[in-house]
Amino acid sequence: MDLGEGLRKAIARLTGATIIDAKTIREFNKELQRALISADVNVELVLALTKKLEDAALKEKIPGGVSAKDYITNMLYEQLISLMGESFEPVMKPKRILLLGLYGSGKTTTSAKLARYYQERGLSSALIACDVSRPAAYEQLETLAKQAGVGFFGIKGESDVRKIIKEAKSALKDKKVLICDTSGRNALDSELIEQLKVLVAEFKPDEKTLVINADTGQVAGKQASEFDNAVKLTGVIVTKLDGSGKGGGALSAVSAAKVGIEFIGTGEKLNALELYDSKKFVGRLLGMPDLESLVANVQQAIKDANVKPEEMQSDELSYSTFYTQLKALNKMGPLSGMMSSLGVSAPKEALEQSENKLKRYKSIIDSMTPQEREEGSLISQSNRIKRIANGSGSTEKEVREMIADFNKMKKMYKLMKNDRNVRKQFSKFMPK
Ligand SMILES: Nc1nc2c(ncn2[C@@H]2O[C@H](COP(=O)(O)OP(=O)(O)OP(=O)(O)O)[C@@H](O)[C@H]2O)c(=O)[nH]1
Numbered sequence: 106m107d108l109g110e111g112l113r114k115a116i117a118r119l120t121g122a123t124i125i126d127a128k129t130i131r132e133f134n135k136e137l138q139r140a141l142i143s144a145d146v147n148v149e150l151v152l153a154l155t156k157k158l159e160d161a162a163l164k165e166k167i168p169g170g171v172s173a174k175d176y177i178t179n180m181l182y183e184q185l186i187s188l189m190g191e192s193f194e195p196v197m198k199p200k201r202i203l204l205l206g207l208y209g210s211g212k213t214t215t216s217a218k219l220a221r222y223y224q225e226r227g228l229s230s231a232l233i234a235c236d237v238s239r240p241a242a243y244e245q246l247e248t249l250a251k252q253a254g255v256g257f258f259g260i261k262g263e264s265d266v267r268k269i270i271k272e273a274k275s276a277l278k279d280k281k282v283l284i285c286d287t288s289g290r291n292a293l294d295s296e297l298i299e300q301l302k303v304l305v306a307e308f309k310p311d312e313k314t315l316v317i318n319a320d321t322g323q324v325a326g327k328q329a330s331e332f333d334n335a336v337k338l339t340g341v342i343v344t345k346l347d348g349s350g351k352g353g354g355a356l357s358a359v360s361a362a363k364v365g366i367e368f369i370g371t372g373e374k375l376n377a378l379e380l381y382d383s384k385k386f387v388g389r390l391l392g393m394p395d396l397e398s399l400v401a402n403v404q405q406a407i408k409d410a411n412v413k414p415e416e417m418q419s420d421e422l423s424y425s426t427f428y429t430q431l432k433a434l435n436k437m438g439p440l441s442g443m444m445s446s447l448g449v450s451a452p453k454e455a456l457e458q459s460e461n462k463l464k465r466y467k468s469i470i471d472s473m474t475p476q477e478r479e480e481g482s483l484i485s486q487s488n489r490i491k492r493i494a495n496g497s498g499s500t501e502k503e504v505r506e507m508i509a510d511f512n513k514m515k516k517m518y519k520l521m522k523n524d525r526n527v528r529k530q531f532s533k534f535m536p537k
């Protein structure tokens with residue numbers, strides 16, 4: 106069981122409780138301990154945390170109008186925030202960063218995101234290709250460096266990381282931030298440890314950051330302590346928080362290596378990197394969506410996409426509003442995870458439309474008659490599809506593909522409009 110799930114299960118036990126007596130809080134704590142310990146969170150830490158909760162719950166009086174569940178959830182929230190550390194402030198000066206982690210955790214993508222992050226803030230950055238195991242790792246990093254507009258150094262086919270670092274240092278002399286991508290593994294084996302030690306000795310990184318995937322459960326603690334034993338970690342980055350994982354493993358990693366989370370990855374694109382914010386992170390872990398930032402992001406996305414307020418509020422989705430909404434959704438990409446925590450599952454496809462596809466959809470929609478734009482069902486007829494395809498210079502298959510996306514979006518739209526709870530949440534950020 107994922108840690109977040111365990112925590113939420115413990116909280117659910119409190120539903121309906123009106124008072125917190127010793128029995129209620131002990132049962133809650135037992136569940137909490139089980140969840141935390143099975144996620145490899147340090148046992149002493151767990152005991153200290155539950156003791157604090159028990160003391161506070163029994164000593165303090167629950168303020169009127171607050172349910173026992175909300176009260177304890179809030180206490181747990183605050184305890185976890187203090188456990189997870191405050192928000193992170195990166196040091197803005199020249200430095201060297203070594204990224205470490207198991208297969209597919211997101212090291213390579215994150216290295217490019219970080220380089221872009223520092224360079225945008227005035228520190229020219231470059232990536233060094235030291236994943237000497239995976240075929241095409243060099244090309245992947247080179248492409249990402251280009252996309253990020255940052256420097257790059259690698260020696261194709263070279264397996265000696267010491268040599269790569271030596272040459273990188275002189276080739277990238279003028280760069281302020283150097284970020285080294287490393288090989289992944291299924292597990293940390295002696296060969297990788299050896300390679301990492303060589304890297305540390307030669308590269309002399311200021312930061313040794315473990316990259317973990319938000320889906321990683323309790324093994325994250327073990328991973329972190331193994332990497333920590335090998336090279337002494339300085340921080341953690343949690344990736345793929347836009348997916349289904351809630352990052353519970355990060356708590357174990359942080360507890361095992363006694364370091365803090367620095368950044369979180371919220372998407373595949375290079376700008377999907379956020380500074381770690383304890384409140385947001387723990388809120389998400391406990392299944393409490395961070396409405397504040399959701400609202401801000403959605404408002405910004407709506408503004409960016411120039412969606413007119415009435416378009417967001419019309420009852421039925423039509424093709425004339427589809428395009429602008431799609432554009433807004435596209436900008437909200439990283440929010441899909443948070444939207445699902447509100448109970449809305451946006452179709453992944455709708456959130457990942459490429460700019461090209463958007464352009465194509467625009468010209469398809471432009472080729473419709475005004476009536477077709479309002480009454481979407483009309484264009485299911487094949488003679489209309491043919492005409493629209495010809496008029497917009499696309500294939501019938503592409504028109505059908507758009508119709509399929511439209512129908513998916515329409516379904517989601519209905520869901521949003523009909524679910525009272527969701528509607529209530531969404532009404533907060535509908536433009537007035
Ligand atoms: N949704 C999402 N995908 C991500 C994120 N970070 C990385 N990915 C994707 O995860 C996959 C693996 O990412 P990589 O950066 O190649 O991971 P890696 O750790 O370098 O992998 P190896 O080199 O094979 O060990 C790629 O498809 C990335 O686009 C993220 O924050 N969110």
Ligand SMILES: [Mg+2]
Pocket residue numbers: 212213214236242286287289
């Ligand atoms: Mg990689």
